[in-house]
Amino acid sequence: MNKNNFLFLILTSLIVFDAHAFQCDAGNDCDVKKDSLGKKNGIEICKDFKGIIRRKITYKDDMMNGPWECFNENSKLIESREYLNDKLNGLTKRLNTSIDKYEEVRYLDDQLHGKNLVFQSKSSNGKTELTGSSTTEYVKGDKDGFMISFDKDGKEIKRLCYKEDKLKSENPELCGGAPIAKVESVKTDPYKGWKTNTFKSGKIKNKYLLVGFNNVEEAELFYENEKLKAQFKRVSLGSNLQTPDIYLYKEFNSRGKITAEGKCNIPGDRELDLEYGLCDYLTGVRYDYGYDDVNFLESKKNFINGRLEGVSYFYDKVDKVETQITYVKDVKVKLVERKMSDQSIIKSEEYYEDGSIK
Structure with missing residues (x-):
């Protein structure tokens, strides 16, 4: 595989997982808790005209801080991001719908930073199949490190070396000063x-x-x-x-x-x-x-392979309320609020997959 074909595969994959980005703009019926100054604090939930949750955005002091998620019309997660003070920081996942796999992009203060993963696929006779994948290393927006392509079975087939966004060699002896x-x-x-x-x-x-x-x-x-x-x-x-x-x-x-x-x-x-x-x-x-209060435990969340699963606990020191939320593969299915003093139940709700209350 020559360099141009390798770069074309990556570009093609980027186009694929941006093709459904418009779905993240769906949902104009939004609700979020605001403080006395009118600043957003909490999770903003946006629903479409059918009442289906399409976006969840976490705010603190009127800025995006924490998880940002969007869902398609079937309530499937199609993109997730992490924000810090309105800037992308951390892992962004985007669903490549043609092969139902999540591709990964990492950011530091809105700049690509870290190892990114994309997939390649081809369609024939109405069927789409995985043909390979590739990873690219970035440092503050520049390619810096290895760009590696793999075949569909995960075998490495090509390795390029970049330093400060410039290609050093198709088959480098050095990359970032380290022998390979x-x-x-x-x-x-x-x-x-x-x-x-x-x-x-x-x-x-x-x-x-x-x-x-x-x-x-x-x-x-x-x-x-x-x-x-x-x-x-x-x-x-x-x-x-x-x-x-x-x-x-x-x-x-x-x-x-x-x-x-x-x-x-x-x-x-x-x-x-x-x-x-x-x-x-x-x-x-x-x-x-x-x-x-750095010693006060605000939450205890259970995960399986990176997804919220089972019962997670959230504690409100001011209102003295303990909230138990049950998740199934990141989806909230039950909520129970209790007084921390005597564990008496304040509220109990169960939810459908689209987030609506049963």
Whole structure:
């Protein structure tokens, strides 16, 4: 495959998963809680003329902060984003409807940053099938690192190297200053052992154990205040692109409190996040603590493979209310509000798949 064909595949895939973006504009009947100053605070829910939820947007102080989701007319999630102060920060997922797979784009302050994943497909006789996938690494909006294409079975077939948005070579010996193995020898790459990266201050940013090319067995990440940020320890090695590596995982805030724990699935076409220590496919629990009272637990959410599943708990310190929400694959199916003092029920509701109350 030549370079032009490789780039064309990526462009084609980007067009595919933007083709249904107009559905995210559906739903003009919106409702969100506002404070005394008229600022949005909470989750804005927008419905279409049929009453079907089409968008959910999280606000804090009148700015998008947290998850942003949109759904099609069948209530299927077709795009999700993460915002921080009105800017894209973190993982964006978009559904490639032709093959029913989610493609992934990562941002830092509205700029592409991190490894992105897209799929390629072809249609024939009314059927569409997966033909391959590709990943591209970005740093603050520029291609910086590897652009890799895979066939439909996950075998690497092409590798390009970029530095500061410029193509260095179709078959580079160097990329970002690090030697790479040839495609046929990736599985037996000789680069092994403990590696360490530091902040400009000289303090340790991360340390990780390599057992092969981009093959991380365990890792620890740190804040600049030397507090532990995240831990990964592999317990299962995936055998191909479709089988994930599984790591025991813990995430901490800068004060040392655990904010997530469980098992982290890393798909075969992804690498462990050694920059931020994030886990997009967590099977376990996430904890959120208050802004003003850093010791107050605001929520405890249960996930299976990155999706909300089972009962999650939300605590309101001011109103002294505990809210229990039951999810099935990210969809809310039941809500129970209780007084924290005696656990007496204030409100109980059940929901259909479209979000309407039964």
